[in-house]
Amino acid sequence: MMHIREYENEVLPKSHRQPYVIFAYSDWCLYCVQAQPLWERLTNDLNKIGAGCATVNIQQERPLAKSLRVHSAPEIMVVIDGRVFHHKEGVHKFSSVVNFIRASFPYEVVSLLRKESYFDTFLSSWEENKVAVVFFGKNDKPKLRYQVIAFEYRFYGNFMYAVIGHDEVDEILMRYNVPRHGETVLVFKEDTGVAAASLSMQEISTSSLRELIDSNKFLTLPRLSSQSVFDELCPVEVAKNKKRLCVTLVTDRHTEDAVHRDALRVFVQTGQVRSERVRFTYIYRDTQWEFVKSLVKDDNNINDTVLSIVILWRPAVNKIKYKWVETGWSAVPESRSKVNLEVAIRSVLNGSGELTRETLVKQLTDEHAKGTEFAPSIYLCSTGPGCSKGG
Helix, strand or coil: CCCHHHHHHHHHHHCCCCCEEEEEECCCCHHHHHHHHHHHHHHHHHHHHCCEEEEEECCCCHHHHHHHCCCCCCEEEEEECCEEEECCCCCCCHHHHHHHHHHHCCCCCCEECCCHHHHHHHHHHHHHCCEEEEEEECCCCCCHHHHHHHHHCCCCEEEEEEECCCHHHHHHHHHCCCCCCCEEEEEECCCCCCCCEEEEECCCCHHHHHHHHHCCCCCCCCECCCHHHHHHHCCCCCCHHHCCEEEEEEECCCHHHHHHHHHHHHHHHCCCCCCCCEEEEEEECCCCHHHHHCCCCCCCCCCCCCECEEEEEEEECCEEEEEECCCCECCCHHHCHHHHHHHHHHHHHCCCCCCCEEEECCCCCCCCCCCCCCCCCCCCCCCCCCCCECC
């Protein structure tokens, strides 16, 4: 039985990643007893797919009942995204309760593929700094476990469901060699011509889905678009001999810089620097200008064909030790950017090169939050003779 503190300290915060289904009952309630078999069946199914379940006695936990706005029992509620939704059709029909849970998720947390032309547009999710995940199955609607997984990873990816057997899906099945039986999930990153990861089974378990998506939830070259993304991609590591490096390209959103980002992405894909201690990222300087500004000391000798790229290590939450790659980064082959970057990274990893600068940084702006304002561009420069434009 859940208490008010458990609800406030655990259920509400977790509900932004995990839906919770709550069964309200009272003592000496005949209808509550009659609803018990349905609730047991429901909890058994929900626990398997990763949804949370809890019960509350509205007579013994009156503050919680008041917070949940429960006035009678039995009643089933869903807590999702910090909001409470009440099932109005009683607790006697299993399918009605399941449909209610489905409807409680944010609108199209898993979108349904209705036209083939929508598919290629959907795969452009990487431009939003998200992976694209596509479920294939024979049901007319996405299964509840797909919704649960999509809700959990909605900040990392966009999710779509395609019905095997529908005309608009046939060409897609052939294009990506998707079997027509069982279930399949494809994860796409920047290269939309081929799935970055895939899994096909007669029935894919929630644990298998979670493992596949969790290991592919970031793009090949992800953007530092929020503090939470920064914390995951560039975690704090106190030990100097185990320091984790973030190699970050500073760039603008305009199309002229896209070629440089593409070149760095290819550099990562070809695996010229393979180490679990190195993560490659990029950052928009206009959106994250407070963060970028704390790293820059000079603003002269700007070169419009070269972007600034920084190697950083976080020994503490708000502290960064770093160095600018003196020659910067450019897509132009003659610039020798790839060779120079590889040498710079390896020198830091083996200890022959030091991260000579240190600074305190502010938290990154959440670029996906509503009302985010972009600051004017600022220019930065790496130290030394190879000073470059901050892109």
